[in-house]
Amino acid sequence: MLLQYLNVSSLNIADDSYRITFAPELEELKRSVKVAGIIQPINVRHTPEGTYQIVTGYKRVLVMQELERQSIPALIHEPNDLSPTQAFLWSLHDNAVARSLNLIEKSVALTKLNQFYQMSEDELAKQFLPLIGEEPSFKILHQLMSLDSLTEPVKTHVVKSKVALSSASRMSEFTPSTQQALLGVLSHINPSTNKLNELLALLREISARDGLTVEDILSRYQLLQVVVNPTATSADKVSALRQALRGIRLPQLTERQKQLAHLIQGLELPTQAKVVADPYFENKNMKLECQFSHPEELDSVIKKIQAAFEKQKWQEIFEWYRT
Amino acid sequence: MSSAAHDTKIRRLHTRKSKKASLPFAPEKVWIDKKVADHPQTIRILNKLKNCDYDVVDNVKKLKRPSDLSAAKKQMVLTYHKGDAFKPCQGIGNEHLCCNYRVIDLISGCPMDCSYCILQSYLYNNPRTTVYVNIEEILSQVATFLSKNSQKFFRIGTGELGDSLALDPIVEFASVMIPFFASKRNAILELKTKSTFVDHLLDLNHRNRTVISWSMNTPEIIESDERDTASLDERLEAAKKVAAAGMGVGFHFDPIIIKKDVGEMDRYIKVIDRIFDELEPKQISWISLGLLRYPKDLPNLATQRFPDTSLFTGEMVPSGNKMRYLRFIREEAYRPLWEHLKSKLPPHKIYLCMETPAVWEKVDPTVKGNSCIEKRLCNTESINFDYQAKPTIF
Ligand code: SF4
Numbered sequence: 001m002l003l004q005y006l007n008v009s010s011l012n013i014a015d016d017s018y019r020i021t022f023a024p025e026l027e028e029l030k031r032s033v034k035v036a037g038i039i040q041p042i043n044v045r046h047t048p049e050g051t052y053q054i055v056t057g058y059k060r061v062l063v064m065q066e067l068e069r070q071s072i073p074a075l076i077h078e079p080n081d082l083s084p085t086q087a088f089l090w091s092l093h094d095n096a097v098a099r100s101l102n103l104i105e106k107s108v109a110l111t112k113l114n115q116f117y118q119m120s121e122d123e124l125a126k127q128f129l130p131l132i133g134e135e136p137s138f139k140i141l142h143q144l145m146s147l148d149s150l151t152e153p154v155k156t157h158v159v160k161s162k163v164a165l166s167s168a169s170r171m172s173e174f175t176p177s178t179q180q181a182l183l184g185v186l187s188h189i190n191p192s193t194n195k196l197n198e199l200l201a202l203l204r205e206i207s208a209r210d211g212l213t214v215e216d217i218l219s220r221y222q223l224l225q226v227v228v229n230p231t232a233t234s235a236d237k238v239s240a241l242r243q244a245l246r247g248i249r250l251p252q253l254t255e256r257q258k259q260l261a262h263l264i265q266g267l268e269l270p271t272q273a274k275v276v277a278d279p280y281f282e283n284k285n286m287k288l289e290c291q292f293s294h295p296e297e298l299d300s301v302i303k304k305i306q307a308a309f310e311k312q313k314w315q316e317i318f319e320w321y322r323t
Numbered sequence: 324m325s326s327a328a329h330d331t332k333i334r335r336l337h338t339r340k341s342k343k344a345s346l347p348f349a350p351e352k353v354w355i356d357k358k359v360a361d362h363p364q365t366i367r368i369l370n371k372l373k374n375c376d377y378d379v380v381d382n383v384k385k386l387k388r389p390s391d392l393s394a395a396k397k398q399m400v401l402t403y404h405k406g407d408a409f410k411p412c413q414g415i416g417n418e419h420l421c422c423n424y425r426v427i428d429l430i431s432g433c434p435m436d437c438s439y440c441i442l443q444s445y446l447y448n449n450p451r452t453t454v455y456v457n458i459e460e461i462l463s464q465v466a467t468f469l470s471k472n473s474q475k476f477f478r479i480g481t482g483e484l485g486d487s488l489a490l491d492p493i494v495e496f497a498s499v500m501i502p503f504f505a506s507k508r509n510a511i512l513e514l515k516t517k518s519t520f521v522d523h524l525l526d527l528n529h530r531n532r533t534v535i536s537w538s539m540n541t542p543e544i545i546e547s548d549e550r551d552t553a554s555l556d557e558r559l560e561a562a563k564k565v566a567a568a569g570m571g572v573g574f575h576f577d578p579i580i581i582k583k584d585v586g587e588m589d590r591y592i593k594v595i596d597r598i599f600d601e602l603e604p605k606q607i608s609w610i611s612l613g614l615l616r617y618p619k620d621l622p623n624l625a626t627q628r629f630p631d632t633s634l635f636t637g638e639m640v641p642s643g644n645k646m647r648y649l650r651f652i653r654e655e656a657y658r659p660l661w662e663h664l665k666s667k668l669p670p671h672k673i674y675l676c677m678e679t680p681a682v683w684e685k686v687d688p689t690v691k692g693n694s695c696i697e698k699r700l701c702n703t704e705s706i707n708f709d710y711q712a713k714p715t716i717f
Contacts, residue, residue, distance in 0.1 A: 170623065
C-alpha cells in the first residue's frame with residue numbers, strides 16, 4: 001500500500017466495479033473540500049493494465065472533478081494485496097457505515113455481491129441486509145434485487161422522490177417503456193406509499209384484465225391529463241387519478257358507491273349529520289353520526305333526520321342495501 | 324401472448340409442464356433432520372426414494388433458502404412437528420360461518436404449482452416441501468382430542484398447508500390415517516387433492532370414516548393455472564374408483580374464479596354436470612363452493628412467478644387481511660351454482676366455504692349459524708352419528 005497524490009484524470013471513473021454510490025448529494029462535501037481539502041485519502045486498486053480503480057472515495061473524486069482540482073491523495077493497493085471481493089467489501093462497509101444507503105445503492109450492493117462475487121441469497125439475507133440497515137428477510141432481499149431492472153431515470157426518481165421499496169419493486173415489474181410512461185405520470189404527483197402501490201396495482205390489474213398495455217390505458221382514459229392540471233394540488237391529482245383508475249378497475253363497486261352517495265344525498269341531512277356505511281358493502285350496519293354543541297342544535301338535527309325518515313327516504317336506502 | 328402480457332417481464336421463466344400428476348413426485352434433493360434420521364417413517368420414505376440425493380443436517384431451520392419457489396418445490400425436508408399439529412381450520416372464529424373443520428399438519432408445501440396458491444405467501448421464507456415424520460405422535464394428539472370430546476363429531480382434514488395426496492406415493496401417510504380414523508366413532512377424515520393417487524387406498528378398511536375429495540375447477544383454469552395437477556377427467560376417473568371402493572367422495576369448487584363477470588359461472592355448471600354424469604348423488608358426501616380469496620400480498624408474488632395469469636382481475640376488495648370479491652358479486656355467482664347443485668344433491672350436502680352470514684342468507688336462508696352447517700354436513704348418509712338425539716351439545 002502506498003500513499004500518493006494521484007492525478008484525478010488518471011483515475012478510471014468509468015470503471016464501476018466497486019461503486020455503490022448512486023445519485024449522490026455532493027453540495028455539502030463540495031463545501032467542505034473547498035474549505036479543508038481532502039482530509040481522508042481515497043483507496044484505489046492498481047490494475048495489471050496500469051489503470052486505477054476507485055475502491056472508496058467515489059464522491060470525493062466527483063467533487064474534485066467538479067472543482068477542477070488536479071490531484072487527490074490516494075492509498076494505492078496492488079492487485080495481489082487487494083482482491084476484487086475484498087475491494088468491494090471495503091467499498092460496501094465504507095459506505096454503509098458512514099451513511100444510510102439509498103434504495104438503489106442497496107440494490108446495487110446486493111446485486112453485485114450476488115452476480116460478481118457469488119454470494120448466495122442466504123448470505124445476502126442474513127449477513128448483508130442487516131449491514132445495510134434492513135431486516136434479514138428474503139422478501140426484502142428479492143424486492144431490493146428487483147430494483148436492478150429499473151431504468152436509470154426511474155432509479156433517479158426513486159431516490160429523489162424517496163419512493164418506498166414496495167412501490168419501487170412493483171415498478172420494476174414493468175417493461176422499460178412502461179416504466180418511462182409511468183414516470184410521465186409520477187413526475188407530476190407525490191403519492192403516499194399506500195396510494196402509489198394502489199395506483200400501480202390498479203394499472204397492472206386493468207392491463208391484465210383488458211389485455212391493454214399500461215401506455216394504452218394511460219392514453220385511452222386520458223389519465224395524463226388528470227395529473228398535468230397546473231391548478232390542482234398533488235393530493236387532488238392523486239385522488240382524481242385513483243378515482244379514475246378505481247372506476248375502470250372496479251366498475252360495479254364504483255357504481256354502487258355512487259348510488260349510495262346519491263341516496264344519502266336524497267336524505268337531505270343537516271350538515272351536522274352524516275351516514276357512514278361500509279365502503280365495500282360487506283357489513284350491513286350503517287352509522288348515523290351527528291355533531292352538536294347545544295340542546296337546541298341537537299333538537300334541530302333530530303327534527304331534520306325525522307323529516308327525512310318521514311319522507312321514506314331511509315326506507316329506500318335499506319331496501320337498496322338489501323338487494 | 325397478449326399485449327398486456329408483454330407488459331410484465333418474465334423474470335423467472337416457469338417451464339410449463341403438461342398434466343402429469345399421475346406420475347409421483349420425485350424430489351431432486353431430500354434434507355433429513357438429524358433428529359429423525361433413524362425414525363422408521365424416515366427410513367420407509369427413503370426406501371421409496373432410492374435414487375434421490377439426500378443429506379442429514381443438524382438443523383433444518385438453518386438450511387439455505389433456495390433461490391425461488393419453483394426450485395424449493397423440488398426439495399423435500401424430513402423433520403418432526405413440534406407442538407400442536409392438530410388445530411381448528413383458519414375459518415373458525417372470524418366473521419365467516421364455518422363448518423367447524425379441524426386440520427392436521429403432516430406436510431407443509433406442495434409439489435404442484437397453482438397460480439393462486441396461498442402457500443406462495445404463507446411459506447415464503449420456508450418454501451421447501453416439509454414432511455413431518457412423527458405421524459404417530461400427531462395422531463395420538465388427535466386421538467386424545469377425540470376421546471376428550473366424544474360427544475361431538477368432527478370433520479378433520481390434512482390439506483391446509485399442502486395437497487393431502489400429492490406426496491402419498493412416497494410418504495404413504497393416508498394408509499396410516501385411514502385405518503386410524505376407521506377406528507374412531509366421532510370423526511371423519513377428509514383427504515383433499517388435485518392428484519389421482521388413490522389406487523393404494525382402495526382396499527383399506529375405511530369404515531365410512533374417510534372422504535376423499537377433489538378440488539374442482541374448469542378445464543380452462545386447470546390448464547392455465549393449476550400446474551402439475553391432474554386434469555378434470557383424471558380427477559373424475561380417480562373419484563369414480565374411490566366411490567366404487569365404497570369410500571366417500573367430496574368435491575370442492577374452490578377457488579371459483581371470476582375474471583370479468585358472473586357469466587363465467589356457466590363453465591362451473593358444466594363441471595357440476597360432468598360430476599353427476601360420472602357419479603351417483605349417493606356416492607357424494609359433500610360439495611363445497613368457495614370463491615377466490617387471498618392474502619393481500621399474493622397477486623404481487625404470484626404474478627412475478629406467473630406473469631401471464633389473469634386470475635386476479637375480478638372485482639376484489641379488502642376484507643380483513645384478505646381480498647375477496649364484492650359481496651353482491653359473490654351472491655350473484657353462488658346463486659346459480661347453488662341452485663344447480665340443489666337440483667342434483669340434497670342441500671345438507673352442499674355448503675359455502677368461509678362465507679359470511681349475509682351471503683348465506685341470500686343463498687340458503689335456512690342456514691343460520693356455524694352449528695347448522697356443521698350438523699348438516701355431519702349428518703350425511705355415510706356417517707352414522709346421531710346428532711338429532713343430542714341437539715343441545717352445540
Ligand atoms: S394443489 Fe393446493 S397446495 Fe398444491 S399448489 Fe395447488 S393450491 Fe397449493
